[in-house]
Amino acid sequence: MALSLKEAGVDENAEVIPISGGDINQSYHVRSENTEYFLKWHDDPPPLFFQKEAKQLTILENVSGVHVPEVIRSGDRYLLLSWIEGSQTSTTEENLGASIAALHQEEGTYFGFAEDNFIGTMPQYNAEKKSWVEFYGAYRLLPQIEEACQRGKMPKKRRKQAFHLLDHLDQWLPEPNYPALLHGDLWAGNWMVGQEGVPYFIDPAISYGDPAYDRAMMALFGGYSSRTMDRYYMEVERPSEEASIIPIYQLYFLFAHLNMFGEMYGPSVDRILNKYSS
Structure with missing residues (x-):
């Protein structure tokens, strides 16, 4: 219609x-x-x-x-x-970092979210949990892995490695200090510039969890400047385990892209699985 x-x-x-x-x-x-x-x-x-x-x-x-x-x-x-329309100013990138930090300083009472929502057009399942690691495994990774299995996108090695990682998530992911409000799909195309160079967020897929989850998507496809990230880290602590945490969170987004757009994302999925399941 x-x-x-x-x-x-x-x-x-x-x-x-x-x-x-x-x-x-x-x-x-x-x-x-x-x-x-x-x-x-x-x-x-x-x-x-x-x-x-x-x-x-x-x-x-x-x-x-x-x-x-x-x-x-x-x-x-x-x-x-x-309607939002504007041009970047000399402070837009720093203000973007401050806005993301403000988002991640918003504290919830549980990990997850009270109702299901969407990542793209795919269902994104939610629940309210005391453990972020439990939530991430059961309500983020597992549904995408199962969907990939149903769509025939999980050759034997990929399937074995994916379920191995699921079973050992607590070896790699620490529990965050608190449930932070997450945008949930914070690639560089999901912010825009308004009047006076003010950054605006669009297309959220929110939950409460680890701020590194948003940072994983920010890093996955690039587009965030050092000025933005330096301003962000003035307000938000970067954990010492960041380098090992980020790829595990990126895996969720890559599985979602694998399911929505096809095998072009398979090699990226495999690269991360090989890192943690070899």
């Missing part, structure tokens, strides 16, 4: 400009009288797909020092947000 401005509660005479770049949704810049919006649309999304995203953006919005687009409204097939 085609985009329906009426369903999204937007003036049907508004100017609609398609925006390229998204792998999952159709995206539009909508100009209506003196107001501009960002409209995400999907003809057949998973149930509550956009409503859950709207809720997560609201959670992030309530953190001091963190900026997200304003949620105007959401529905079964759309999410309508305020």
Whole structure:
């Protein structure tokens, strides 16, 4: 079904400009009288797909020092947000580091999250746990490994190594000092620049856990400057085990990409599994 401005509660005479770049949704810049919006649309999304995203953006919005687009409204097939547009200034990169640090200093009462959400269009299962290592194994790695098995993406060696790592996670992952609020999908494409160079976060997949989980995604595809990271580490401690922790968290995102996009991500999965399961 085609985009329906009426369903999204937007003036049907508004100017609609398609925006390229998204792998999952159709995206539009909508100009209506003196107001501009960002409209995400999907003809057949998973149930509550956009409503859950709207809720997560609201959670992030309530953190001091963190900026997200304003949620105007959401529905079964759309999410309508305020339009964000700006140019980087001399302080944008440092402010980005400070914003990520503010996010990670927001402390929860448990590891995990109260309801399931999504990573891309794939279900991301959640629960409230006292142990982050238990949560990460059971609710992040295991579902992606099982999905890969079902999709025929787990040759014998990969499968054996993956389940071996699952059984020995506590040998590699320490328990964090507290459950930090995580964006959950913090690759460089999920922040943008608003007016006066202010950084805004988009497309969250939130939970409470180890800040290194977000840093793993930040490092996986690159795009974060030393100025950003130096400012971040002024507020957030970097554990001595960082080098061995980060690849294990990257494995989750790589398995998700393997399941969504195919075997092009298989060699990266295998490289990490070989490191911990050889």
